[in-house]
Amino acid sequence: MATISSLTSTSSSSNAYGSQSKGIGGLVSGLNTDELIDGMTASTRSKIAKQKQxxxxxxxxxxxxxxxxxxxxxxxxxxxxxxxxxxxxxxxxYSRSVITPSGSNSKYVTASGSVTGGQQFTVNGIKQLAQDANFTTTETLSDNYIQTEAVNFGNEDISTILGKAFIVQYGDKQYTAFMPPKEGGGPYTNAEEVAKGMNKALENVDIGGNKTLASVMNVSADGETLNFKNTSEAGNALKIVNGDAELFKSLGIISGSSTIMDKSITSAGLNALAEINPDDLKKETTFAERMKGKSLSFEYNGTRKVITFNDETKLNETDFKNYLQDELDTAFGKGRIQLTKGSDNTFQFKTVLPSGAEDKSSVLYVSSSSIGITGEGSVFGIENGSSNKLNLTTTLDKSGLKGAETAGLVDGNEYEITINGESIKIKYEKDKTSLKDIIDAINSNKNADVNISYQTNSDSFSIVSTQNGASGSVKIGARDGDGNITQLNELEQLLFGKRKADGTIDSSNKELNGKEVKGQDAIILVDFDGEGGADATEISRSTNSFNLNGMKIVANGTFGYQDNGSGVMEYVGGTEGIKFSAGVDxxxxxxxxxxxxxxxxxxxxxxxxxxxxxxxxxxxxxxxxxxxxxxxxxxxxxxxxxxxxxxxxxxxxxxxxxxxxxxxxxxxxxxxxxxxxxxxxxxxxxxxxxxxxxxxxxxxxxxxxxxxxxxxxxxxxxxxxxxxxxxxxxxxxxxxxxxxxxxxxxxxxxxxxxxxxxxxxxxxNALLTEMNDIDKTIKKYETKLKTERTRYQNQFTRLEVVMQKMNTQSGWLSQYSGQ
Incomplete structure (x- = not known):
């Protein structure tokens, strides 16, 4: 027998007026109770739909x-x-913001700002322009060429692990490191050298937070076996997860046909599986084998070209110089870069003009290369970034600065550079101190009131006062009461002093390689009455910009003055002045x-x-x-x-x-x-x-x-x-x-x-308030609809129960009516 709850349907959907029941209707009565209920609640559902509309x-x-x-x-x-x-x-x-100078000398000024009808003045002359005190070296500072180390055209042992990659996972990030050249050049020969090389490789990988991989990982040698340690203070997981298989075999990290997949490194350390065999760290090669397919990139006056050594027949001592020269001519044009080979097999790259004359204005860089072509212990023995001009980031002796190797600077000594009476101390470390270090030290000393920079194209140092106009000065070296130089020490002579004809330092010469230019203010002659009236007034400023009654005037040339023969500039009467008119933009x-x-x-x-x-x-x-x-x-x-x-x-x-x-x-x-x-x-x-x-x-x-x-x-x-x-x-x-x-x-x-x-x-807002009121009305009608449905559903359920009882009684009576 069906239960009471199953006598009518209970599923629902929606129609145009709202929700409705949907099912099979009364099981006993055969009535479609869903439709009956929908009809009986149509009025309420219609009201809900209307409110939603x-x-x-x-x-x-x-x-x-x-x-x-x-x-x-x-x-x-x-x-x-x-x-x-x-x-x-x-x-x-709508203000008169466009100022127009007029007159034959108007080209010497620009003007902006605003002016009213009562501001009638004339610039009668410009005596001099402002300039900041400065000093610029006049003789070129560099040798104007790139010089390689001696090239070995014979057989040579090279490293088998140079440039090979190993991938380290620290935390949830992976980093790739590459084996660098061995310190001092040549192939690695033992585990200790390899450990130093790997640690250097780790130092070259930034992991954020001013840290490198070397701050969380260390490699050491125990005899000929490598040991890897996790030195992270944060306790993050550290693994060697991938890399060059040949590298790992040479270092004993894997053996046989194994491939590196996951080598966890703990604070206790990870030992390699086997000792390093020194013979696995090097192999003998010919010059052609070292060069074949390798590339060398040059940048000449901003144009970068890559030279690739593909012709193996020319990779020998006899043909290589002409081969490289032809490639340079093809890349940058004939007669632009001159290649010279020395008797010691060094090579020199020099910029020249097609006429054959030296070209001191062009800039040549070795920008990059294949592994083993440049760098310490490489074929050419020069660094990427080597230039025919000064290299500011390498050590002084390798910077290309004339006289740097013979300046007599003593490693560990402290030198003073005196500018405007301010002593700037520089500790010279032969294997560390660079031109950039010296430039930074000068610029960071605010009491010197100067800024120094290196001008690549002119190959010169430029020192400019940070004090405008006549307030500034640039005086280099110790001075007496009359302002004469009393001393230039070795470092001052190297940077700013005169050199001998061969470029070496002349310690007895106190003359500077350049001229100190005094600062001066701009001076203009202004007639504030515009036409004669009161006497014109000379006005000076530390820059070429003058603010006069709300108008900004910038001087860019001189007029109206001439030398009286005694070096004094005097105004020339009758000179046509500059007048100004203002208009709307x-x-x-x-x-x-x-x-x-x-x-x-x-x-x-x-x-x-x-x-x-x-x-x-x-x-x-x-x-x-x-x-x-x-x-x-x-x-x-x-x-x-x-x-x-x-x-x-x-x-x-x-x-x-x-x-x-x-x-x-x-x-x-x-x-x-x-x-x-x-x-x-x-x-x-x-x-x-x-x-x-x-x-x-x-x-x-x-x-x-x-x-x-x-x-x-x-x-x-x-x-x-x-x-x-x-x-x-x-x-x-x-x-x-x-x-x-x-x-x-x-x-x-x-x-x-x-x-x-x-x-x-x-x-x-008003309409939002109306919509909120409608929501309240809809909610009221939905509550009413729910109540109506429940009432009608209960009524039909009771009807089904009554009819079920009547059917049962009818069946019972029919059993006895036939007896």
Missing amino acids: NKTLLSWKTDAYRAISDKLVSFANSYTSYSSGTNLYSANF TEKVIKAIKSMIDEYNTLVEDSNAAIKEKRDRTYTPLTDEQRKDMSESEITAWEKKAKAGLLLGDSDISSLANDLRFVFMKTGTESNQLSDIGITVSSNWADNGKITLDETKLKNALQDDPERVKDLFTEDLKDNNLMTGGVMSRMKAITDKYAATVGATKGKLIEKAGNVKSPSSMLK
Whole structure:
């Protein structure tokens, strides 16, 4: 027998009016109880659906209001906001900001800023320009060539592990390290050297936090066996996870046909499986084998070319020099880089001109190479970055600085460089100190008041005072009371002193390699009366920039003065002076007004279209059930019609459209009309007050009388009357009225529908309040619907029980009626 709870269905779905039961109906009565209940609750479900449609309409209406308020807010932000670069509401936007110098000598100045009618002055002459004190070396500092070590064209043992990779995982990240050249060159010969090399490789890998792999991993040698330790203080997991299999076999980490996959390294250490066999660390090769397929990259005056040594027949002592020269000629042009081979098999790369003369201005770098071609113990024995100019980052003896190897600097000694009486101490370490170290030490000493730099193309040091004009000086070396140099020590002579013809240092010579230039102020002669009147005044500044009564004048040449024969510059009477006139930046103003009018016309069109668009009330928001029977394109088309005309005749938008119509109507006096400056209202009433612009008229008005244009746009309203004041004063009043985004009371459209530019309005506005009220009503009806369904469901359940009992009794009676 069926249970009571199973006598009616309990599943549900939804229709046009809300949720409904769905099942097989009464099992005893045969009634479709689902349909009966739906019919009996139709009124309530209809009310729920209607409320949801009303809420959808309000949501659409909110979007329609915001579409217009967005344009108003954007307009205000662009043309009436003081933070905008196109603020047409500000009188300053129309100021005379373009200053024009005039006269035959006007080319010697540039001017900017602002000037009023009372500021009439003349620059009668420019006596001298400002310059900062400076010192620049005049003789070239470098040897102007790149010199290799002696090249071995015979057989040579090379490292089998050089450049090979091993991959370390630290924590959850993997890092790749490469075996570097052995310190001192040549192949690795034992476990201790290999351990040093691996630790150096780890130092070259950055893992973040100012740390390298060497800070978390260490390699040591126990006899000929390598040991790896995790030295991480953080306790992160450390593993060797992959790399070059031949490298691992040579180092005894794996053996036979094994491949490295996962070697965990703990703080206790990981020992290699086998000892290192020194014979596995090297192999004998010919010069051709060392060079075949390898590459060497050069950069010449910014152009980078790669030379690859593919022709094995020329990789020998006899042909190699010509082979490399031909490759350089092909890469950079003939007669640009000259290659010379020394009797000791060294090679020299030198920049020259096609005529054969030395080219001291061109810059040549060895930018990169294959492993084993450059670097310590390599074929050429030079570092990547080697140049025919100075290398600032390598040690002094390898920097290319003339005389560095014979300067007599003693390792470990402290030297002083004296500039402007300030002693700058430099500790010289032969294997560490670089030109960059010295430059950094000078620049970081603020008391010296100078900045030094190396100029690559001119191959010179430039020292410039950080004090402008006559305040600064650059005096190198110890001086006596008369300012004469009393001493240049070895380091000062190396950097700034005169050299002998062979480039070596002359310790007895105290003469500098260059000239100290004094700082001087700029001096101009200004007549503040403009035409004679009071005597002109000489004005000096530490730079070439002068601020005179709000106007900025920058001098870029001299005129009006000449040497009187005694080295004194005197003014030449009768010299034509430079006068200044100010005008409005017409292009900037016209561009802003044109853009403003375009946006205004869009506002007029959109607001009028919104209140005139008719609504077809046969198109209402779709219910969920209706959507199920429609395609996406059909839904889109339906909703487009349903959204049309939502603001038809809306009082607020109608008021906005009416206010906009009169913004550009008659303003000012009869003799001061907008039409006079090229701004006219369309005579077609259907245009609802759209504006046209005559740019030529506007430009002429801005040039002839910018004050008049400014007044027509910015004159204040009288008693908040939109028929008074300037155009932008009216527009600001309108945008504030309808779309103000700040304040206790915001614009009408913002109060009604909110706007993202006013975050608080998104949480509280009139339409949102209405939608929240609808949600409450929907919730009330849904509670009522649930109660109705439960009541009807219980009633039908009782009916099924009664009928089940009656059927049982009928069956029992029928059993005895036949007896």
